[in-house]
Amino acid sequence: MTRVEGTLRFVDLGAGQWVLQTASGARHPLDGAVDRGWADREVVVHGTFVDGLGFGVSADRTLQVHRIALR
Amino acid sequence: MRPITPFLLPLGLVVVAAVLLGPDGPTRARQQANVQALVAPRVAEDPEPERVVPEAAPGRLVIDLQDGSDDAALAEVSARLGVTAQWLDDATRDEALAVADVEDLAAAAAALDGMTGLEVVEPDLEVEALGWPDDPLYPRQWHLDAMGAPAGWRATPGGKGVIVAVIDTGVTAVADLDPARVLPGRSFVPGASTAADDNGHGTHVAGTIAQTTNNGIGCAGVAPYATILPVKVLSGSGSGSSAQVAAGIDWAVDQGAQVINLSLGSGLYSAVIHVAVRKARRAGVVVVAAAGNDGRERVSWPGALHEVIGVAAVGPDGAPAPYSNRGKGVDIAAPGGDKRTPGGGVLQDTVVPGGGHDYLEFQGTSMATPHVAGAAAVLLSTGILDAAGVETALLVGADGDAWDKALGFGRLDLGSSLAMLGVHEPGARVAMGLMFGVLLSSLSGAGGVFRGVSAAVGAVAAGGVIGAGVLGGTLGALLSRGVLGWPIVFLGPVWAQVLAWGAFVVPLAVAFLLGPTRLLRPVALGICAGVAAALLHGLIAGDFARWWLPGGAVTSWFALQVVVSLAAAAALAGVERLDRRARGGAR
Numbered sequence: 001m002t003r004v005e006g007t008l009r010f011v012d013l014g015a016g017q018w019v020l021q022t023a024s025g026a027r028h029p030l031d032g033a034v035d036r037g038w039a040d041r042e043v044v045v046h047g048t049f050v051d052g053l054g055f056g057v058s059a060d061r062t063l064q065v066h067r068i069a070l071r
Numbered sequence: 072m073r074p075i076t077p078f079l080l081p082l083g084l085v086v087v088a089a090v091l092l093g094p095d096g097p098t099r100a101r102q103q104a105n106v107q108a109l110v111a112p113r114v115a116e117d118p119e120p121e122r123v124v125p126e127a128a129p130g131r132l133v134i135d136l137q138d139g140s141d142d143a144a145l146a147e148v149s150a151r152l153g154v155t156a157q158w159l160d161d162a163t164r165d166e167a168l169a170v171a172d173v174e175d176l177a178a179a180a181a182a183l184d185g186m187t188g189l190e191v192v193e194p195d196l197e198v199e200a201l202g203w204p205d206d207p208l209y210p211r212q213w214h215l216d217a218m219g220a221p222a223g224w225r226a227t228p229g230g231k232g233v234i235v236a237v238i239d240t241g242v243t244a245v246a247d248l249d250p251a252r253v254l255p256g257r258s259f260v261p262g263a264s265t266a267a268d269d270n271g272h273g274t275h276v277a278g279t280i281a282q283t284t285n286n287g288i289g290c291a292g293v294a295p296y297a298t299i300l301p302v303k304v305l306s307g308s309g310s311g312s313s314a315q316v317a318a319g320i321d322w323a324v325d326q327g328a329q330v331i332n333l334s335l336g337s338g339l340y341s342a343v344i345h346v347a348v349r350k351a352r353r354a355g356v357v358v359v360a361a362a363g364n365d366g367r368e369r370v371s372w373p374g375a376l377h378e379v380i381g382v383a384a385v386g387p388d389g390a391p392a393p394y395s396n397r398g399k400g401v402d403i404a405a406p407g408g409d410k411r412t413p414g415g416g417v418l419q420d421t422v423v424p425g426g427g428h429d430y431l432e433f434q435g436t437s438m439a440t441p442h443v444a445g446a447a448a449v450l451l452s453t454g455i456l457d458a459a460g461v462e463t464a465l466l467v468g469a470d471g472d473a474w475d476k477a478l479g480f481g482r483l484d485l486g487s488s489l490a491m492l493g494v495h496e497p498g499a500r501v502a503m504g505l506m507f508g509v510l511l512s513s514l515s516g517a518g519g520v521f522r523g524v525s526a527a528v529g530a531v532a533a534g535g536v537i538g539a540g541v542l543g544g545t546l547g548a549l550l551s552r553g554v555l556g557w558p559i560v561f562l563g564p565v566w567a568q569v570l571a572w573g574a575f576v577v578p579l580a581v582a583f584l585l586g587p588t589r590l591l592r593p594v595a596l597g598i599c600a601g602v603a604a605a606l607l608h609g610l611i612a613g614d615f616a617r618w619w620l621p622g623g624a625v626t627s628w629f630a631l632q633v634v635v636s637l638a639a640a641a642a643l644a645g646v647e648r649l650d651r652r653a654r655g656g657a658r
Contacts, residue, residue, distance in 0.1 A: 014437040027365075052312045053316055055270075057336040
């Protein structure tokens with residue numbers, strides 16, 4: 001399990017996707033339930049990085065969400 | 072000398088018809104026939120025009136004066152209205168239609184009441200064109216016109232018989248997607264038992280490829296008669312593993328998919344996906360994948376694979392979309408949308424969270440990719456290309472002059488790709504071949520049989536036999552296109568383009584080889600006339616690739632080839648005339 005902090009963004013690409021933008025500039029697509037009201041808020045995500053693919057077609061690794069909370 | 076005047080009238084009519092119809096002639100003729108069928112009963116009743124009573128509101132007034140009215144009449148209109156009225160345009164000057172922008176339409180119309188020479192006055196109404204397709208949201212689908220989808224609708228089976236696998240979040244047969252053309256599919260996502268879409272992405276992609284078109288509802292698609300094979304490899308939140316994607320590709324190939332759409336990707340190379348793509352390619356499948364949405368100079372995988380057509384995105388203005396990845400691996404660009412412009416997204420029918428469906432605008436290289444997949448299906452449905460041929464036709468038909476890191480070989484242009492294959496609606500070419508055959512053979516002074524054979528051969532040599540494509544196979548492919556299109560069948564579109572530069576050799580060789588034999592002379596003359604017609608039509612329609620040459624050089628060379636072909640035909644007619652005279656002298 002990994003703990004990652006960042007800003008929660010909704011990216012309007014394809015059907016739309018939640019992305020965790022970190023301080024280093026990485027944008028990890030999130031796989032799992034996200035509270036829509038938390039858009040653009042600082043969050044902490046506990047999850048697992050997976051070497052998967054997504055329709056976001058993003059270069060950064062997907063983060064499978066186990067738990068998410070406001071920071 | 073036998074007068075040729077009697078032939079000139081029908082020939083003139085054919086020339087006028089050919090020029091007016093142009094490369095899209097039969098479609099326009101059908102549309103005109105449809106409009107005439109709608110209009111005819113109303114004309115037969117011939118009622119007096121109804122008077123439209125304008126509202127007391129600002130707007131544009133259209134004023135129809137008696138035909139031939141002069142500027143003095145226009146000045147009187149201006150004086151009565153108190154504003155400057157002007158003729159609509161020079162082209163309709165004889166019809167004496169004028170327009171004026173007024174503050175109060177009702178008052179302005181009243182001011183013109185009783186004016187001598189006034190036929191009609193009414194508010195200028197916005198009208199929409201009647202035509203194919205009749206999908207009411209089609210006018211908002213700028214992206215279909217931008218990549219030339221209408222050319223495929225008009226001149227091909229529209230993807231009929233071609234299976235396109237959509238490897239994505241699944242596909243649901245929404246209201247505007249014919250369920251008869253959506254196969255059962257399969258899910259490779261744990262917990263998802265069917266290939267139904269629980270996100271909306273995959274169904275949107277499938278809609279761009281094969282939305283039911285001309286059904287009077289919703290949107291249109293690029294290849295409206297293609298069959299969709301749904302393969303669910305991404306979860307409802309849009310993610311999946313490389314194993315799922317690879318398994319989906321393998322399964323789609325086993326199910327007979329001829330095109331695979333991969334509107335997905337990641338920054339990591341996957342050998343297992345690469346192996347699956349290679350297998351698909353070796354099985355003759357066209358594989359298309361998104362370049363990625365990071366806006367970076369690095370193309371995502373699998374779009375960057377050599378075996379895949381990597382697709383970048385452009386917005387409504389044709390410029391690269393800001394999110395679209397660039398660099399090695401971008402092969403072609405297609406409309407992916409740019410929602411910074413109102414209405415700038417790609418519009419299709421898809422499922423929405425909570426159930427039901429809606430027509431939604433999405434953007435992304437995910438949206439650009441299915442435009443290319445649909446175009447591949449259209450090209451495959453012509454029946455003369457394999458996967459490599461489709462890839463070549465797509466990339467050579469694209470509008471770029473050289474490879475570019477943002478656009479690859481250029482923006483997708485299905486019309487241009489089809490033109491390279493010699494796939495046209497053949498009416499205009501056939502008419503021009505017929506006309507050249509009749510006109511040139513009439514110079515021979517020969518009888519009706521000679522002229523008839525020349526005309527018929529000229530028509531076939533120029534545009535093939537209309538409808539012969541239904542025969543299928545090599546014979547159908549040959550008969551359905553003119554002589555210039557034959558190399559496509561055997562050598563592919565690139566060699567056909569190359570050989571077109573030497574097309575003048577055909578009439579010269581035919582004239583020398585067949586011309587001396589009296590019985591074959593009308594055939595030779597017809598071939599020369601047909602080649603001239605096909606070259607002239609191709610020149611007008613812009614079918615010949617410019618390669619690295621300036622447009623003027625291409626035009627000059629092909630015009631010269633037209634002249635040489637016509638000269639060969641005229642020479643054969645002259646030989647026939649001399650031959651006939653000699654035979655007459657001998658008698």
